[in-house]
Amino acid sequence: KASFSTRATAEQALNQVHKCTSGNAMEMATFNLKDGYVEAILRGYKGSLLNSGDYALMCQCENLDDLKMHLSTTTYGNLVSEVDVGGANTTTQLIECCTEKFVEEFEYLQCQAEGTLYHFLEMCRIPHMIDNVVLIVSGCLHNQHTPELLEKCHPLGMFDAIASLAVAANMQELYQLVLIDTPLGKYFEGSLSREDLTEMHLEIMRNMLYKCWIEDFNAFCSKVGGTTREVMGRFLSFEADRRAIAIASNSVGTELTHDDKKSLFCKFGSLYPYGQKDLAQAEDHDEILKVLSDYSPYNRLLALASADDDLMIDEILSGQELDLCKESFTQQFHYGVFWAYIKMKEQELRNLMWISECIVQNMHNRIHDGVKF
Amino acid sequence: MDYEYWGLVFRHISPYMWASLGCALAIGLSVAGAAWGIFLTGSSLVGAAVKAPRITSKNLISVIFCEAAAIYGVITAIILQTKVEDVPIGSDGEWSVKILKAGYAVFGSGLCVGLSNLVCGICVGIVGSSCALADAQNSTLFVKILVIEIFGSALGLFGVIVAIIISGMERNTRHVSFSLLLQNSFC
Numbered sequence: 041k042a043s044f045s046t047r048a049t050a051e052q053a054l055n056q057v058h059k060c061t062s063g064n065a066m067e068m069a070t071f072n073l074k075d076g077y078v079e080a081i082l083r084g085y086k087g088s089l090l091n092s093g094d095y096a097l098m099c100q101c102e103n104l105d106d107l108k109m110h111l112s113t114t115t116y117g118n119l120v121s122e123v124d125v126g127g128a129n130t131t132t133q134l135i136e137c138c139t140e141k142f143v144e145e146f147e148y149l150q151c152q153a154e155g156t157l158y159h160f161l162e163m164c165r166i167p168h169m170i171d172n173v174v175l176i177v178s179g180c181l182h183n184q185h186t187p188e189l190l191e192k193c194h195p196l197g198m199f200d201a202i203a204s205l206a207v208a209a210n211m212q213e214l215y216q217l218v219l220i221d222t223p224l225g226k227y228f229e230g231s232l233s234r235e236d237l238t239e240m241h242l243e244i245m246r247n248m249l250y251k252c253w254i255e256d257f258n259a260f261c262s263k264v265g266g267t268t269r270e271v272m273g274r275f276l277s278f279e280a281d282r283r284a285i286a287i288a289s290n291s292v293g294t295e296l297t298h299d300d301k302k303s304l305f306c307k308f309g310s311l312y313p314y315g316q317k318d319l320a321q322a323e324d325h326d327e328i329l330k331v332l333s334d335y336s337p338y339n340r341l342l343a344l345a346s347a348d349d350d351l352m353i354d355e356i357l358s359g360q361e362l363d364l365c366k367e368s369f370t371q372q373f374h375y376g377v378f379w380a381y382i383k384m385k386e387q388e389l390r391n392l393m394w395i396s397e398c399i400v401q402n403m404h405n406r407i408h409d410g411v412k413f
Numbered sequence: 414m415d416y417e418y419w420g421l422v423f424r425h426i427s428p429y430m431w432a433s434l435g436c437a438l439a440i441g442l443s444v445a446g447a448a449w450g451i452f453l454t455g456s457s458l459v460g461a462a463v464k465a466p467r468i469t470s471k472n473l474i475s476v477i478f479c480e481a482a483a484i485y486g487v488i489t490a491i492i493l494q495t496k497v498e499d500v501p502i503g504s505d506g507e508w509s510v511k512i513l514k515a516g517y518a519v520f521g522s523g524l525c526v527g528l529s530n531l532v533c534g535i536c537v538g539i540v541g542s543s544c545a546l547a548d549a550q551n552s553t554l555f556v557k558i559l560v561i562e563i564f565g566s567a568l569g570l571f572g573v574i575v576a577i578i579i580s581g582m583e584r585n586t587r588h589v590s591f592s593l594l595l596q597n598s599f600c
Contacts, residue, residue, distance in 0.1 A: 068539050069449065072456045080460020080546060087464060087550050372543055 064266035071373035078152050079377065085145055086369065086381050088115040090388055092413060098395055099407045104130060107396060116141060131396040135389055142385050143195045149378070156264055160375045162223065163260060164382055166253050168197025169224055174246045176205045177214065181242075199223065227252035247287060247304045254280055254306050264375065271368050271376030278364060280309030281338075282357050288319040288328050289353070310335055329353070355412075362387060362412060387412060424507045428516025429497070435523025436493045439576070442527030443486020443569075446534025450479035453538030458545040465549035472548060474559065475541025478566045482530040482537070485573040489526040493519050493580055514582075522580040529572025536565040 064070075071079075090098075094114055101107045111120045119141055123133045150161045172193040179189040186206045193202070201218050215228050227249045254276060261272035284305045291301055301320040306312070311319065318331040332338040332353075341356050365380035394410035454475045462469045496519055500512045508516075544558040 069453065069535050072453045072538075072542055076453070076456030076542065077460040080457045080549075081463055083546050084461055084464030084549060372546065 067266040068373050074154055075157050075375075078149055078157060079372075081152070082149060082377055082381055083369070086377070086384070089384060090114060090391075090413065095391065095395075095411050095413060098392075099411065101395075101399055104134070104396060104399060107399060108134075111138075111392075131393065131400055134396055135393045138389055138392060139195065142389065146196060146382070157375060157378075159260070160264075161378060163253075163257050164379060165196050166223060166227075166257075167250065168194045169199060169222070170197070170227075170246060170249045170253065172197040172202060173205060173219070173224065173249075174242055176202065178242050180206050224249065227256070244300075244304070247283070250283060251304055251306050254283070255308070258306075258308060261375075267371055267374035268376060271371060271374050272379065275364060275368070275376060275379055277309040278361065280306035281311045281315075282361075284309065284311055284316055284319055285328065285332070285353065285357070288322055289325060292322075292324055292328075310337075358387070358412060424513065428500070428508055428512055431516040431520035432493070432497045435520035436490050436497075437523070438520075438527040439493060439523035440486045440490040440527075443489075443530035443534070444483045446531035446569075447479050447481075447483035447486075448534070449531075450482065450534035450536075450538025450541070451476055453535070454479065454541030454545060457542035461545045461549040467552075468545060468548045468555075471555060472541070472545045475537065475544055475562060478537045478562055479534050479541070481566055482534040482569045485569050486526060486530050489523065489573055489576050489580075492577065493523055496580060518579055518582045522576040525579060526572045526576035529575075530569045533566060533569035533572070536568065537562050540565055 094110070098107055098110050101110060108120050108123065112118060116138060120134060120137050123130060123137055127133075146161070150158060153161055175193060176186070176189050179192075180186075186203060189206075190203060199222050201222055204218050205214065207213075207217065215225075219225055219228060258273070258276045258280075261276065262269050264272075287301060287304050298320045302316060305316045305320070309316075315331060315335050318334075319328060322328045322331055329342065333342055337360065341360055345356050361383060365384050368374075368376040368380040391411045391413065395407060398404065398407040398410075454472075458469070458472050458475070496515070500508075500515075503509055540558065540562045544555065544562065547558055548555040
């Protein structure tokens with residue numbers, strides 16, 4: 041068994057070397073032809089993300105008015121001044137306002153992009169579409185009204201037929217009436233066998249869709265080649281690992297079988313195939329951590345985290361993702377920076393949500409815990 | 414490979430063709446390199462200047478360095494076309510060795526400056542694009558990256574220098590053939 045695993049790891053290593061060295065010869069000299077302007081705009085957006093100085097000032101705010109004032113000195117400008125601080129749900133309104141700006145920037149980028157980059161940005165939207173579809177379908181199960189659900193959807197994941205998702209009664213109808221014409225249509229291949237839309241099945245459907253999407257995205261980036269393949273390969277294998285860990289830890293204590301869990305894991309990533317096999321068989325959180333401590337870079341991250349006690353696995357992974365994002369900006373002429381910017385911007389919105397919630401609930405001592413940049 | 418036949422072919426090819434090709438390559442390839450470099454750096458410059466308008470005036474230097482590659486090509490092409498003169502063809506339809514040498518010299522000179530400015534233009538373009546993006550984020554980086562561009566644009570300069578030297582070789586042969594003509598006419 042030992043010799044088989046060493047041979048497999050040697051093959052994996054060879055594959056990775058082959059992937060890294062087969063790049064585009066004239067990539068640097070031809071990238072700017074179509075995508076130079078859009079990449080430069082994106083780097084401008086990245087430069088105006090909130091930095092440590094902004095966060096330090098905002099963490100010291102006493103109330104939401106102060107927070108709004110600080111936000112107006114950043115690139116958010118006067119957008120947040122319309123949010124009424126006195127009313128209910130102000131933190132949600134504030135974050136929605138900021139999210140709108142993000143979506144506007146993203147749509148500008150997509151407008152200016154052509155060809156391959158346009159498809160890349162479309163693929164970046166798909167996880168939001170998946171979340172929206174699951175949100176609407178589960179809302180319908182609980183008999184909520186469609187307009188309310190549509191308001192809760194993430195704006196990046198809107199597509200034309202989304203309002204008509206509410207009419208479907210079961211999976212087959214959902215697929216054949218609505219989803220087959222949307223960008224999500226091709227991801228439904230594997231999950232049509234489930235008939236009823238119950239809560240459990242919805243989660244499985246969501247994870248199955250994510251798995252299909254990640255594998256499709258990986259194939260797309262490999263076809264693009266060059267530095268994009270290298271950078272996005274890193275991002276997507278991290279994403280695959282992260283989803284595997286999330287599925288394993290969320291299904292602890294549920295009746296999901298080992299084989300079911302394995303079918304939800306992606307067929308690549310640094311945990312594929314042996315780590316995923318071990319994760320599928322893990323019965324509790326300690327076993328999951330034990331499996332992770334055999335694989336790099338998770339062993340190094342867990343070692344660092346255990347020194348700083350009480351750090352959740354989610355936070356460790358978020359920190360690692362932010363590091364990968366910042367690294368990707370050190371290379372030019374690739375599409376990985378677009379993905380990295382989306383992730384960094386979403387983290388910034390989560391930070392703002394955390395800060396405003398802490399201010400509203402008067403938990404100033406915990407305000408620094410949730411802020412990552 | 415019948416070398417005698419190929420030798421015959423080359424001796425019958427008009428040196429005017431080589432000379433004209435040399436002039437054309439000098440200006441054509443240099444301008445191609447300069448244009449390539451300008452679009453590489455210009456697209457990044459325009460995009461980066463949206464969020465950081467202060468970078469526009471300083472980063473025009475990158476565009477000027479690319480333009481210099483085209484200027485080298487123009488200068489060399491003008492010099493080369495002055496070397497082209499009326500030369501007599503030999504009695505058996507072949508050109509004399511000195512005249513052939515002059516034709517090849519003009520061709521080589523043009524190819525030299527053309528190719529070196531082509532790659533110089535691309536090089537300065539790529540570095541200029543990175544320079545604009547870096548300057549937009551942190552203005553202390555501009556001068557440091559500019560030094561790289563200066564080294565890149567020196568490549569085009571090397572091409573021009575060598576091209577001028579090669580084309581100077583042509584002048585000697587012309588003088589020799591002219592003096593030979595004089596001697597023959599006196600004998």
